[in-house]
Amino acid sequence: MIDRRHLLAGVAVLAVLASPAAAQDWKAKYSEINFAVVPAENASGVTERWTPFANYLSKELGIKVNLRIANDYAAVIEGQRSGNIQLASYGSASFARARLTGVNTDAFANDINADGSTGYYSVLFVKAASPYKNVDQLKGKNLGLVDPNSTSGNNVPRFELDKMGISDPDAYFGKVVFAGSHENALLALSQGTVDVAANQWTSDDDSTLAQMLTKGMLKNADGSAMKRDDFRVIHKSAQIINGPYAYSSDLPEALKAAIAKAFFEAPAKDKAAFDRLSDGQKKGFHPATTKDWDATVELIKFVDRLRKKKAS
Structure with a gap:
């Protein structure tokens, strides 16, 4: 269910996209971007699952989207921290860890399950x-x-x-x-x-x-x-809230809006690529904001306290 806050986020995306000049400005700086995915399965499986969607994003954005399969969850976090990764598919905890360690990353979407939950x-x-x-x-x-x-x-x-x-x-x-x-x-x-x-x-x-x-x-x-x-x-x-898709905070607003638009339109524009992501078990992408994972940040702080208590 999309609440007023998420609806306003979608309206903001459309407002930014209304300026063709803004698109040309970011394309002059970003001729390609890197999209990192956490290793939920073996590397070949992740590649097969995500390559069609990366190709779809390349077509929609009009720039090359390079798929990067991370060796582990930490690699996605460090990739965004260093600026080598502009777009990432996170787990909820790894996104919270990124925020807690100062990575400039903004959530914009997460998955909608077959029953409409997230x-x-x-x-x-x-x-x-x-x-x-x-x-x-x-x-x-x-x-x-x-x-x-x-x-x-x-x-x-x-x-x-x-x-x-x-x-x-x-x-x-x-x-x-x-x-x-x-x-x-x-x-x-x-x-x-x-x-x-x-x-x-x-x-x-x-x-x-x-x-x-x-x-x-x-x-x-x-x-x-x-x-x-x-x-x-x-x-x-x-x-647990489904993990977010997040882009680097310092990307141009028009590029962020274009990425979000491509995600939200994926089920209609390239159903085969979208369905491949989850073997047809997801309905679409839900508009999200970084604050939606505040509770996960608190969970990670709690787990960190457990570890420190054990170490002491």
């Missing part, structure tokens, strides 16, 4: 064949996380565990490992490297697990393809 969840998966039904049964077992700057794969799980009285996961679990991506965390679970894995989940059809099952990436010990009922969710967080 949020998702952090869940803890175990294999359905395992005996584990809750976190209490996992003491001394191995926990798979995603990346230190992942929202659903690290920060929210730590917040949720703290609410259960587990303020130090490293002491509670036998081992806590960072897999590097959502896919790798689920691969570690399927292969028995970890006993429980944190991941993102919007619905049974819209999650990293669903994408991996569709691609046949998860296998049983006998080599047969795993199915959805081979996994069980033992904990689900409160809803």
